[in-house]
Amino acid sequence: MNYIIDIFLIAISAALINNFVLYYFVGICPFIGVSRNVDMAFGMGCAVTFVITIAALISWTITTFVLIPGAPVTSFLAGLVLPAEQASGIDLTILSYIVYIFAISSSVQFVEMYVRKFFPPLYKSFGVFLPLITTNCAILFACLTIMSNVAVDNPEEAWDLGRALILAIFGGVGFTIAIVIMAGIREELDLCDIPKPLQGAAITLITAGILAMAFMGFTGVDTGLKNALNPPDEQQIVQQTNSDDSIKLAEQGKNRTAGGF
């Protein structure tokens, strides 16, 4: 039961409260560039969700089995040449950025080839966006968040694959929600009389600011849900640890994610 609550909270948090675009500012380039009409925005959102899930799967696997200290594959390979106690202490997390960016760009390549071969209609609708996604910060950001939650000191608290995938999928869903709302607003904005210097990117950014303010309304929803879902005897403890006001909570959220770096 606890596991389901945990998954649920991660999903709500990634999609709404700490929205990738409006809270962490990752994936701003497509958010500004490809939000001209709703269909294209939805296509971009789906493509990002698709790639982010695959990238999360790869990066979780690599981090857990190769990069973190005492990872099984590394210890086994090092154990062939080194004494056992040295082999289990090898820490390859310093290579993580290079490995992730390599994994992301190759997975985008493979996804593109696979989709082109087996799902031509899907490829036609994704076509333009797939190669663009390699340099989308949202993908790397998801990988880094997963890494910071897998490479923790206490192995009991490390995220399993389910949590990592939920974060990635709902991060992508949050991105899709944000970009589709933005595209809807921009379609209406085209009909408005906007001062010339503000046309284009400037008015989009200001609109995004108002959207971000709207999404700030979700702050604290996760704490409320946690209290509502937990059994009554545990409720006392949760309330004690989460009695801060909303702004402090937002800061905490930022620190929590930044904490692993």
Add this chain to the structure above:
Amino acid sequence: MILRGRWAANRIQQGNKMAEEPTPFERFVQGIVPENPVYRQLLGLCPVLAVTGDMKSAMTMAGAVLFVLFCANVIVSLIRNILKPHLRIVVFTLTIATFVTIVDRFLAAYMYNMSKALGPYIPLIIVNCIIICRCEVCGSKQNVFAAGADAIGQSLGFALALASIAAVREILGTGMFFGVRVLTENWPDWVIMALPPGAFFTFGLLLGAFNWVDSIRSKKDGTG
């Protein structure tokens, strides 16, 4: 005025790969205002919005970008003759990722609090479009001096853009500048400026102001 005409012409040039390449000095000057990476090209917006809550972190970010961009541009320029066209993007990203790892470890060792505060935005320099764009446009086509000057010019432009946004946000959000109080104690801190929406508002309005000044100047020149 020559420069102003040039940045527009240069954008077309970049696409058409014209024979005449700008000199190192031109590259340097262009990066600062005429071809400013943030206000003109709208590149690398992720750190522009994310780390401009206060001046200190903004300037650390600008320093990190300067180091990575300079090293990556010089290395790409040195290996430009042996670079295979279809592999170049992969080579660029791996080069950038190496230098970003160096910056990240350096910050974690010598500026631990800053490294914590910047969090994932340092590794996210890897996918910053400015750096890949400069490697593609300048590093892979020109010699080392032009590439180095271009990197410094673009980074200064980036630093100026970050400073302009961070100054507004820090002063209005906390009444302080570089951690020193500049507004009176009675200043009601505009908390919204320090939170995510403030970043969007500040950058949007500054971008509008930049375009406005630009349109006035081009009317005076008679070129717009």
